[in-house]
Every structure is written in structure tokens, then in C-alpha cells.
Amino acid sequence: MLIDFNSEKPIYLQLAEAIEDNILKGIFQEETQIISTTEISVKYKINSATAGKGVNVLVDEGILYKKRGVGMFVSTGARERILKKRRKDFLQDFILPLMDEAFKLGISKEEIIGMIEGRKEI
């Protein structure tokens, strides 16, 4: 699991996203155990309260669940849930920043579409 911690977001959200990324990539499979809050805390040198907060975000969203005395598991349907959520955020997180950058560089909407389709060079 890779977390860069340089993003503007709070650490616990970055941790939650990193776990989600691993679920999307299939590194953490549904109904399998993931690393514990303690392991996360030690490995990434973050306070265990922060690590717990990040994990709890995913528990609240039904992406992870706790098995008492055993550990943290990926829920069935977690991947689907994350996909749905991330797709919803795609415009805000990727398209709008892309358009801002394009505006700064004077690239038109048509040129962007051209780049996506791989036909036009600017």
C-alpha cells in the first residue's frame, strides 16, 4: 500500500483512499483480512487514532467490517461500492481540475477531446 501524504487531504482520508485503491486493484480481495490498525500505524508512522479514524470511515461506508477479536475484513460488494462512489466524484476530482489546467494553458475543449481520442496534436 502506497500513501504519499503530500496531498492536501487529511491523513485519515488519504489512508482510507489508499485502502480503497488496493481493493479496486484487487490487492485486498473481498472477504479477506487486511492489515490491522496497529500495523498501519507502525508501518506508516502515523498515530493509531488517525489510522483508526481512516479505517472507520470505510467501516461506516460498509466497505470494511470488523470481526471481533480477529481483525478487519473487506465486505462483499466493497469494490462495487467504491466504484460507484469514485465515478460520482470523477467530475469534481479529475475533469474540473483538468479543465482548469487546460484553461491556464489556453487549450480548448475541442483540443482536449482531440487528445483523448488521440487524433490531434496541439
Added chain:
Amino acid sequence: MKTIEVKELTKYYKTNKALDCLNFTIEPGKIYGLLGRNGAGKTTLLNLMTGRIFPTEGEIRIDGENVHENDKVLGSIFYMTEKNLYPVEERVKNIFKWSRRFYPKFDMEYARDLADKFGLDTNKKVKNLSTGYTSIFKAVTALASNADIMLFDEPVLGLDANHRDMLYKELLANYAQNPRTIIISTHLIEEVARVLEEVIIIKEGKLIVKSPVEELLACSYTATGEASKIDKYIEGRKYTGIEQTGNLKSVIVLEDIKERNTGLAKELGIDFSKTELQKLFISLTN
């Protein structure tokens, strides 16, 4: 669990005011960072918490009891000092044994295990340890003490990057297994920032910040852009830490991240970024 209450605490050294009416509570089971510039009063505060010196006014209570000449309370605090207070002619392993008498919960096996991991030769006399190994020896003793409250004054002094990394990890592992109150006083803010849950900043003997790290960082952001545009943006806003290189200016805006005006920033070509704890500390204590 131990709550530490600092009440109207003032300390004078002759006519020199080291601490000026501090009032705050340390909640049990959290890792606190005690930050301040040289001479801000950090060590004075730690010395007062452990009853090594007496307050001029006010008091410190741990679970309601005054720390002043209170062996029961002091036995639950381990203080890793910057200064070396151990008998220098003694061997490390003997000090481990000796620590068990003062700290009944001292874990000898854990101490040996940590010494092994860090490559600390327990047969050496304290006086023959290098600066780095002196810090390691003191930190190992602190961790193994199993005290309810652990105070660390510059715990990574003289440690190389690998050993610092190891020490933070051991500290976090110890804490995760057995949550206790930990106060770390350090100048290496950036590398300890994510280890801390709360931060206490003192300046010239006064408390200026006591806040969870995350909340503190969410209360400010950095704005960077063309100087005149930045001036326009910060009009009517609270800010600090102006830095300018040529025509490029950056400021730390002291306002909730949620309050920032992204529309105006876009119009002015201003970029926002997260403020690092160390940068915020520098601007708050300058």
C-alpha cells in the same frame, strides 16, 4: 488512566519568567507534541510535571493529586530527559535492573529485545556510549518502563535517520499495544507531525496553541500566486508567514480550509496548498 491538569502554572528563575500562567489539561491515552523554540519553557514544564523543580505559582495535578513530593504519582511517570541523569560509571544492563525497582512494571525482556534491535551493547558503561546510543539507551529504558505517562525531551538527539525511523515505529507499536499518555518535546517537527494526535505550542512561557494536529492544520492553508494578486486575496483575511521570491508570494491564511474562496482564487490565479505543521509553527512562534 492519568489526566494531567496544569493550573495557573507560573515559574520564575530569579527575576526571569520561564512560564507564565499556563492552564491546560492533558487527556489520558494520547500522544502529545510539546513544541516551542529554544528557551520557550518546554523543559521547565516537563521538570515541573515530574516534580524536579517547584512552581512559583499554580500547580500540576495528576488524577487530582499534586505531583509535588508525591512518590505514588511520580512512580507512574517516566521522564526521558535531554540531560543525562544516570550514573555514568554504571553498565547499561545494571541500569535496566535498577529501573525495575523504581518502575515495578519495567519489562526486562522488552528492554533486552529493544537493545538488540537497536544494536545497543548493554555491557557498556553509560559514559562510553556515543550521543546517539545515549539517546537510544534512554529511549529504550523509557519504553520498557511501562509507565502510564512517558515524557520524552528530545528523544532523537544524535540519532541517524534509520534509528529515528525505528524509534518512532517502536514508540507507535508500544502505544498501539498499550495506549498511554506520551508527551514528546522535539525540534524535529516535520518527522513527528503524523505521530502526534495533539500539539501544545508554547512561546516565551505562554501557551499559544493546544489543539488536535488535524484541526490545527485544517484551520489554515497556504495561498501562492503573483504578489499583487495575493495582496488582493488576503485583504480582510487573517494571515501570517509571508514569503516572497521575486514576484511570487505565498502566505499562510489563518482561516478554515472550508472558508476559502476558490472562486476568487481562480480569478486571481492563486493556488492553495496544505500548510505543513513545521511552517505553521515557524510563523506562529516568530
